[in-house]
Amino acid sequence: MAKTKIQVGLEIGTSKTCFIVGEVRPDTAVKILGIGSTRSVGVRKGEIYDYSLAASCVKDALAQAEDVSEVEIGSVFLSVTGAHIQGTNHRGTFRIPEGEETVTPEHIEEARNIARNPPMPEGNVQIHPILRHYMLDGLDQPSPPVGLFGTTIEADFHVIHGIANRIHNSIKLVREMPLEIDDVVFAPIAAAQMALDRTHRSQGALVIDIGAGTTDYALYLDGAIIASGCIPVGGEHVTNDIHLVTGLPFSKAEKLKIMEGNASPDPAHSVGKARLVDENGFAEVEVNRSILNEVIRQRLEETLRLINARLPEGAIRKLGAGVFLTGGTSQMRGFDSLAAETFGRSIFRPETSELSGSQASFRDPQFSTAIGLIRYAQIMEAEKSPPPGALRRLVGSFWPFSR
Amino acid sequence: MIPYNRENKTPLSSSAVKIIGLGGAGTNMLERIALDGTDSAELLALNTDLRTLEASISREKIQLGKNLTKGLGAGGDPELGHNAVIESENAVREAVRGRRIIFLCTGLGGGTGSGAAPIVTRVAREEGAFVVVFATMPFAFEGRRRREQAETALNELAVLANALVTFDNNRMGELVLAKQGVHEAFNAADKMICESIKAVIRLVARPGLINVGLDDLVTALRTTRSRCLFGSGIADGKDRAARALRNALASPLLDQGSLLHEAQSVLVHLCGGESLTLYEIELLMQQLQKHVPEKAHILFGAAIDPAMGDELSITLISALPEDALASAPRESLTRAGSDESPSLEPTQGFTEPEQPAATGPEPEPATPPAAPATSDNKDQRPFAEPNPADSGPADTSLPLLDPVPEAEGESEPEPKSSSGQKAGSGKLPVTQADDKPIKSTTAISVKPPASDAESHGDPQSSDQKPSPPRKTILPPRRKPAAKSDTSPEDDDLEIPGDEPPDDPAVTKDGGEEDEPDTPAPRLALNLKPDKSQSELTFESVPRGRFQGEDPNVVDGEDLDLPPFLRKKKS
Numbered sequence: 011m012a013k014t015k016i017q018v019g020l021e022i023g024t025s026k027t028c029f030i031v032g033e034v035r036p037d038t039a040v041k042i043l044g045i046g047s048t049r050s051v052g053v054r055k056g057e058i059y060d061y062s063l064a065a066s067c068v069k070d071a072l073a074q075a076e077d078v079s080e081v082e083i084g085s086v087f088l089s090v091t092g093a094h095i096q097g098t099n100h101r102g103t104f105r106i107p108e109g110e111e112t113v114t115p116e117h118i119e120e121a122r123n124i125a126r127n128p129p130m131p132e133g134n135v136q137i138h139p140i141l142r143h144y145m146l147d148g149l150d151q152p153s154p155p156v157g158l159f160g161t162t163i164e165a166d167f168h169v170i171h172g173i174a175n176r177i178h179n180s181i182k183l184v185r186e187m188p189l190e191i192d193d194v195v196f197a198p199i200a201a202a203q204m205a206l207d208r209t210h211r212s213q214g215a216l217v218i219d220i221g222a223g224t225t226d227y228a229l230y231l232d233g234a235i236i237a238s239g240c241i242p243v244g245g246e247h248v249t250n251d252i253h254l255v256t257g258l259p260f261s262k263a264e265k266l267k268i269m270e271g272n273a274s275p276d277p278a279h280s281v282g283k284a285r286l287v288d289e290n291g292f293a294e295v296e297v298n299r300s301i302l303n304e305v306i307r308q309r310l311e312e313t314l315r316l317i318n319a320r321l322p323e324g325a326i327r328k329l330g331a332g333v334f335l336t337g338g339t340s341q342m343r344g345f346d347s348l349a350a351e352t353f354g355r356s357i358f359r360p361e362t363s364e365l366s367g368s369q370a371s372f373r374d375p376q377f378s379t380a381i382g383l384i385r386y387a388q389i390m391e392a393e394k395s396p397p398p399g400a401l402r403r404l405v406g407s408f409w410p411f412s413r
Numbered sequence: 414m415i416p417y418n419r420e421n422k423t424p425l426s427s428s429a430v431k432i433i434g435l436g437g438a439g440t441n442m443l444e445r446i447a448l449d450g451t452d453s454a455e456l457l458a459l460n461t462d463l464r465t466l467e468a469s470i471s472r473e474k475i476q477l478g479k480n481l482t483k484g485l486g487a488g489g490d491p492e493l494g495h496n497a498v499i500e501s502e503n504a505v506r507e508a509v510r511g512r513r514i515i516f517l518c519t520g521l522g523g524g525t526g527s528g529a530a531p532i533v534t535r536v537a538r539e540e541g542a543f544v545v546v547f548a549t550m551p552f553a554f555e556g557r558r559r560r561e562q563a564e565t566a567l568n569e570l571a572v573l574a575n576a577l578v579t580f581d582n583n584r585m586g587e588l589v590l591a592k593q594g595v596h597e598a599f600n601a602a603d604k605m606i607c608e609s610i611k612a613v614i615r616l617v618a619r620p621g622l623i624n625v626g627l628d629d630l631v632t633a634l635r636t637t638r639s640r641c642l643f644g645s646g647i648a649d650g651k652d653r654a655a656r657a658l659r660n661a662l663a664s665p666l667l668d669q670g671s672l673l674h675e676a677q678s679v680l681v682h683l684c685g686g687e688s689l690t691l692y693e694i695e696l697l698m699q700q701l702q703k704h705v706p707e708k709a710h711i712l713f714g715a716a717i718d719p720a721m722g723d724e725l726s727i728t729l730i731s732a733l734p735e736d737a738l739a740s741a742p743r744e745s746l747t748r749a750g751s752d753e754s755p756s757l758e759p760t761q762g763f764t765e766p767e768q769p770a771a772t773g774p775e776p777e778p779a780t781p782p783a784a785p786a787t788s789d790n791k792d793q794r795p796f797a798e799p800n801p802a803d804s805g806p807a808d809t810s811l812p813l814l815d816p817v818p819e820a821e822g823e824s825e826p827e828p829k830s831s832s833g834q835k836a837g838s839g840k841l842p843v844t845q846a847d848d849k850p851i852k853s854t855t856a857i858s859v860k861p862p863a864s865d866a867e868s869h870g871d872p873q874s875s876d877q878k879p880s881p882p883r884k885t886i887l888p889p890r891r892k893p894a895a896k897s898d899t900s901p902e903d904d905d906l907e908i909p910g911d912e913p914p915d916d917p918a919v920t921k922d923g924g925e926e927d928e929p930d931t932p933a934p935r936l937a938l939n940l941k942p943d944k945s946q947s948e949l950t951f952e953s954v955p956r957g958r959f960q961g962e963d964p965n966v967v968d969g970e971d972l973d974l975p976p977f978l979r980k981k982k983s
Contacts, residue, residue: 054962093965242965243972250957251975260958277655277696308976316967 015391016043018075019383020068020086020184021197023376024053024223024246025338027067029075030377031083032384034391040384045377046075055242056091056197056224058180065183072187085190087383090180091197091224095137095172097238100128102165113146117163118154125167135174137196142166142234152233168235170196193390198226198238200382203389205334205360206230213330217360218317218349219337219379220310222246226337226379227317231328237321243313245339251305262286262295267342270299271306274344275351279303307348310339314352332356338376429513430454430614431542435530436494437462437486438520438549440469445603446518446610447471454516454614457508459533461497461525462486475508477501477529487524491562494528506536514617515542516610517574521563522551531569538573543630545613546574547606552582576630576732578609578643605664612645612728616682621716625682629712633680633730642673642731649724654697657727662704676731678710684728686721697727 019030028047032040048070052060076083102125106117126139144151145164155163181191201219212233219226223244229237248271252263270284280303286295318326332355335346346357361373432454434443440458447456447470456471463484466474476484478497487494498505509515515537519526530546537544548567551559571577580602616625646660662673673679681701683694694715705711959965959973966972970979 055965241967241972246958247973247975250959250973251977253957254955254975255977275652277652278692281696281699305975305977308980312972312976319968 016081017192017384017387017391018081018083018086019089019200019380019387020071020189021089021200021380021383022053022058022064022068022180022183023050023221023379024056024244025221026050026376027053027064027071028377028380029071029083029086030380030384031075031079031081032381032387034384034388040381040388042381042384043081044075044077044079045380046071046073046078048074054223055093055244056221056226056240057094057176058183061179061183065186068183068187072189083189085192086184087192087195087200087387088180088184089195089197089200089379089383090137090172090177091221091226091240092172092176093224093240093242094176095170095196095240097168097170097196097228097235098128099142099236100125100167100169102126102167104163104165106161106163111159113155113158113160113163115154115156118144118156118165121163121165122167125165126169128167128169130169130171133174134171135177136169136171137177137194138168138170138199140168140170140199140235142168142236143232166234168238170199170238172196192387195383195386196226196238197224197379198228198240199235200386201226201336201379202228202230202235202382203385204378204382205336205358206331208233210331210334214328215331216317216321216326216329216333216353216355218314218333218335218340220244220313220335220339221337221376221379222339225313225317225339227320229321229325231325236325239317239320241313241316241320243309243316244337245342248306248309248339248342251309252302255301255305256297258295258297266295266297266302267306270297270302271342272299272303272344273307273310273342273348274303275307275311275348276344279344303344306342307344310342310345310348311352314349318352326353326355329353329355332358334358334360336360336375336378338374340375430516431457431509431512431514432516432518432610433457433459433509433533433537434469434471435459435517435519435533436523436526437465438523438526439518440465440471441520441599442518442547442603442606443469443471445600446607449604449607449611454610459498459505459525459529460486461494461529473508475501475504477505477525487528489559489562490524491528491566494524494526495532496528497525498529498532502532502536505533506540509533509537509540509542512537512540512542514614515544516613517544517546518548518606518610519546520549520551521566522555522559523562527562527566530566531573534570534573538575544574545576545578545610546570547578547580547609549602549606550579550581578606580606608645609643612643612682612726613730615684615716615718615726616680616714616728616730621682621684621714623713623715625680625712625714629680629714630730632710633678633712633732642676642729642733644729645726647724647726649722653723653725654693655700657725658697658700661727661729673704673729673731674706675733676705676709678712678731679705680712680714680728680730682714682716682728682730683725684716684718684721685725686723687717687719688723689715689717689725693725701729 014033014035017032017034019032021028021030026047027050028045030045031043033043034040048067050064050067052058052063052067058064072083075081102121102123104117104121104124106113110117121144122141126136130136143166144153144155145166146155146158146160147162151158177194181194184191198217198219202217205217206215211230214231216230217228221244223242223246225241225243227237227239227241228235245267249260249264249267252258252267252271253260256263258266266284266286269286272279277300280300282299284295284297284299284302288294333349333353335349335357336359339345340359346359350357359375360378432443432446434440434446434456437460440460443456443458446454455473457473457475458466458469458471459475459477460466460469461477461482461484463476465486466476478487478493478500481497481500482493487497517530517533517537519530521527521530526548530548534544534546548563548570550563550567553560567577567579582602613630617630644661644664646657646663648654648656648660679701681698683689683697685693698711698713956962956973962973964971964973
């Protein structure tokens with residue numbers, strides 16, 4: 011009987027701070043024990059700018075999560091995002107010395123070290139060095155080609171890095187709860203764990219997690235991550251656009267966005283006027299749907315185009331599975347048809363079947379990142395079982411398939 | 414169920430329509446029409462120049478003035494063209510007999526076109542046809558005289574023809590890119606006219622689900638002495654309704670739809686394949702509403718033509734009083750269609766004295782056009798049923814003078830004093846004589862009204878008729894003119910009531926004068942981008958929630974600002 015372990019994911023998002031407590035079994039089953047979620051304060055575009063406010067939110071959410079799940083939370087997986095975080099691809103090449111014919115683990119380690127330590131901007135720190143694949147004399151090798159004959163061994167890495175101080179500040183905030191941090195995970199990586207299975211990854215899939223303050227994306231081709239990043243635009247911008255264009259106050263703009271907005275490029279949805287009715291029955295707000303929807307559509311379309319522009323040339327055409335939309339803003343009506351038009355690929359809203367637990371919340375796409383953290387934890391757990399503890403990351407990166 | 418074939422409902426017989434190309438330009442247009450193929454129309458070429466005529470591919474040809482010009486052209490002399498067509502009048506009459514619709518295509522400004530077009534129109538009307546004239550106006554560089562000849566002919570045609578569609582060559586630039594060849598520019602113009610003709614034929618000849626016929630066409634064009642506004646657009650595929658409308662509004666004749674804001678009645682005809690949905694129609698009409706005043710009479714027609722396939726075509730036809738076009742269509746924020754007749758005065762005041770002034774130095778060419786005009790009007794009167802009021806006073810002098818006899822008292826002294834004052838700058842009002850809604854000319858026309866006010870001073874306010882229109886029209890114009898003139902300020906004092914509403918409107922429209930009057934919510938929209946335009950600093954732009962944060966710049970665009978507003982600006 012495999013032992014189960016409780017894992018906790020913490021996402022400090024622009025709109026909400028949430029803990030997800032999950033019970034993880036090695037056989038990939040996840041049971042959500044509880045969710046603690048509060049509105050975030052002091053977070054903008056995915057980055058914490060007021061630490062004391064954010065800390066109080068985390069505290070609230072923590073208490074709630076512990077209460078609901080009846081688990082004492084000791085350590086968490088923390089997701090981070092922000093425009094400063096970016097992913098780049100690097101290749102480390104190692105020529106096998108004269109006299110040695112076959113590849114040894116030391117050679118591979120050498121190539122990995124070269125690839126994993128690329129030149130980075132001053133003050134940046136790595137979050138994930140993710141192995142994409144190896145190459146032996148120019149041929150793809152998904153697993154370490156130990157023992158094979160060859161002259162040159164190459165390792166391709168996708169290195170995600172961000173500004174060290176900001177990431178350390180997030181970590182510090184959580185440590186002061188006090189909570190231990192199991193790992194720091196870039197948000198789209200976590201969301202991808204939730205959204206994609208291995209088939210999707212090998213076919214090629216793009217995950218777009220569009221939240222309140224940021225839009226994170228991760229692109230997988232041939233089973234390996236190839237691009238990831240964050241665009242500092244999200245649902246909050248949509249609300250702000252509506253506010254700026256129509257002059258409505260934020261609360262009404264937000265309500266209008268949720269109740270009436272439609273991002274579909276089809277003009278059929280833009281006929282007539284959108285009304286927000288007061289409790290008293292007065293038509294308190296009336297906006298032309300054509301304007302409302304155009305504002306929303308242009309914002310989201312621009313965001314999708316920005317993502318598209320950052321992906322490697324021609325990558326979209328190679329997507330076999332399609333585009334997976336998650337995140338709170340992905341619930342916008344018509345967003346899938348807009349995405350279908352922008353990318354010309356099939357659009358999915360991922361739903362994980364192997365989850366059980368408190369049903370109501372985890373189907374909501376706004377929790378996809380936090381749930382993805384549990385998944386991530388599960389995978390890490392499966393990887394590190396022999397040598398636990400501090401070596402985890404090192405060993406984790408030996409993990410043959412990318413995460 | 415009894416099947417009933419709707420197809421054969423009063424189809425217009427092919428011999429009922431005739432397209433006449435008159436003069437050199439007209440022949441060119443005819444060529445284009447022939448090349449594009451019109452299934453249901455006869456073509457007839459009329460010219461004095463035998464060589465061009467022989468080169469024409471139209472089946473029917475009539476050489477005008479065989480004895481007079483001996484197969485040469487009219488040499489740019491409208492009188493010669495006039496006499497030539499008089500000589501061949503019987504042949505023309507024979508050719509148009511029994512036709513229900515005549516399209517007359519001609520280029521005004523030259524000899525044959527300007528001289529003969531009114532006569533041909535009259536003959537066709539006398540034969541009981543519905544005459545639509547498509548006329549091109551000469552380029553500005555062709556000189557004042559040609560322009561005047563064209564104007565004279567146009568004024569006659571405006572009275573004679575049932576509908577008049579003018580196309581200004583100066584606007585050809587809008588149809589093609591600057592670097593494209595001149596032949597392409599002319600091609601585009603001819604194509605445009607060809608499209609127009611085809612659209613009218615389609616409209617009249619094809620029985621539709623919601624039928625529009627000649628009667629509706631006449632209603633749409635009823636405004637006397639009008640210029641036809643015409644736009645036609647075709648689009649297919651997704652969103653075709655919106656795109657077809659956009660294409661139609663992009664027609665240079667419509668000036669991006671801004672001219673429609675003045676229209677009193679608009680004929681809208683939709684033609685689509687069998688996939689045309691009611692929803693699309695609704696969508697399209699809703700968008701069109703933005704460009705048409707609320708009170709406008711909309712004549713709506715729709716037809717299903719399987720030949721259209723996936724395409725959807727929209728045709729907009731409307732008419733504006735000529736003066737509305739002339740007197741700054743872009744600045745007309747205040748009168749959304751309320752006072753069209755009083756607004757005649759300003760233009761009248763200027764176009765009218767100029768012609769005498771122009772005829773003074775060069776007597777031979779310019780006076781004769783006046784004479785045929787009067788004779789035409791006399792002859793034509795029995796046929797111009799819809800506008801007896803016009804043709805009545807038309808006898809007295811040039812047609813331009815006619816419609817406002819009551820204003821003549823003032824309008825005559827006005828220009829004199831202005832020309833007296835502006836002896837030095839006398840050229841300005843003259844070049845402004847053309848009543849085309851070209852930007853440059855409207856800019857020039859800014860001055861004269863102000864100088865009117867100057868010369869008149871107080872009496873203007875005591876005048877019974879002309880003062881109200883001046884009030885309405887002047888304020889927007891005076892903005893640019895104010896720098897030089899002192900009098901506008903006096904006027905401001907006189908009409909404080911009108912000014913305030915105008916000012917914000919003018920500033921709001923700021924850079925793009927294309928959409929003068931928009932409903933309230935849209936005005937609020939316009940307000941914002943323009944504010945940010947005038948102020949250059951980054952922070953001053955309202956940023957809502959992200960106020961005070963670092964600009965979120967990606968690829969040179971501040972992502973915190975709505976794309977909706979950013980795109981609009983650029």
